[in-house]
Amino acid sequence: MLEAARRWKSVWRRNAWVWRKGARTALLGGFVEPLFNLLILGFGLGSYVGRVAGLPYLDFLAGGILATSAMNAATFEGLYLAYTRMAVLKTWDGMLAAPLSLADVVMGEVLWMGTKSLIAAGLILTVLAGFGLASGWAALAVLPLAFLAGVCFGSMALVVTSFARSYDFFVYYITLGITPMVLLSGVFFPSDALPPAVRVGSECLPLFHVVALIRPLLAGGLDLALLGHVAVLLAFAVSMILLAIWRLECRLTQ
């Protein structure tokens, strides 16, 4: 197990190193957009809506935006950047010529995607704390959850990437998968507002559980009931990782 972790880390380290080289731009892009969304929607919409689900709208929205940013960071990495490494630069071929298996490469990649989400969440959390939107130590629990969310969405993105023949393919996933998911997962409004049938469906979406975890934690409430959502995410992550390994093995080692 230690030996395996060492191999995953070597893949992780490569990506982390590339990221560090361009970190300044990456950091800027990473939190400017979510911050815009938060402030414009939060103050703009918030002035009409007032309180939602017992929270001022800005507070309500903060959790949703943070969850979405964590998802986006890993999704972007798992689609565009992973595809580049796999199909354009053939970075993975180089790794597979070394004593790494495809499972090692996928694990290293997925852990890196978790890290990207962690970084994105960390940045936003800092800003939220500055605005007084994250209070109490419980908010720090958001960070490991963002990592877990990154693993979920990163591995799901890798499954999509395993089918891709060009970058264009990702537009389908984003418009048909990611965008509706954001709208249905309680990011902008509580999912109680959805018709009951849709609501049940929305509870199957991973982002729903991420939002359901992050929002109360930002407000400072640690609750054992939240563990149910963690369990769902863990199960989702494990199945997506296995699926990604299997799919990429079909594609790359035939």
Place this chain on the structure above:
Amino acid sequence: MNSPRPPVVVARQLTKYFGEKRVVDGLCFDIRQGEFVGILGPNGAGKTTTLRMLVGNTPPGSGELSVLGYAIPVEGRTMRARIGVVPQQDNLDIDFTVVENLRIYGGYFGLAERALKVRIPWLLELAALTDKAHARIGQLSGGMKRRLSIARALINEPELLVLDEPTTGLDPQVRHNIWNMLRQLQNEGLTIILTTHYMEEAERLCGRIILMDRGRILADSSPQVLIRDHIEPHVLEVHGANAENWRRSLVRLEGQRCERVGESIFHYGDDLETLVRSLDSWEGVHYVYRRANLEDVFLKLTGRDLHDA
């Protein structure tokens, strides 16, 4: 005739299908420590596929394969810690400098930074890249990239080096450069397997040639033996506007073989002096009279049509 050297690669009835198509078809061969083996064959012969199976990157459809005593593909990952691989298409990490590439790659092998500090300068020296140590990959010429790919494959002090067309697309000088590098490595005891489309390269470097076509082995021996066993000793190669007219003017000669490849006419035989003299009276023909070489064997054994087209 048992060689005392242990086998590095043992392949038995190695076969691979892509869909219905049998791309590698029942290969049997042993490669022993210290050998320098060239795998030759037309485009699509199955060379790359064979190498990919060998390094454990794609499972054989059937047959047995072991490399350095490891069963492949089951123990492929462990085995790869002890070999070096240079791919047909460079996959250097363009986000990094030359040294960073080597450090990252060493990381995949689990090599300690301390060991790399010693190893990397030595590799840079070998690849004549010492003054490019901190250059980005984009600033390197094709030849430098290729040499770096080879250096990278040596990061783990491998016992076997596998190269897929290491000199394709490089200018003659760079090719000589790489040949020197490989020869030096062989002298240090490394076992080397390469594929190439350059017959001269194979003839110069390889102690043994495995000639493949359509997934099968057509011949397997040293270049000298191949030439001796498969082809007449002399070749007359004729081309030019009038070449065809010249050929038609010939009376049928005994003990000779005549073939056409594209616009050239090849005559093979023990002694072709008379034929050469017959060319003196012709304008508009160019010819070369020479000893038979590996290319002649290649053309003869693989057939002359372009069957990958």
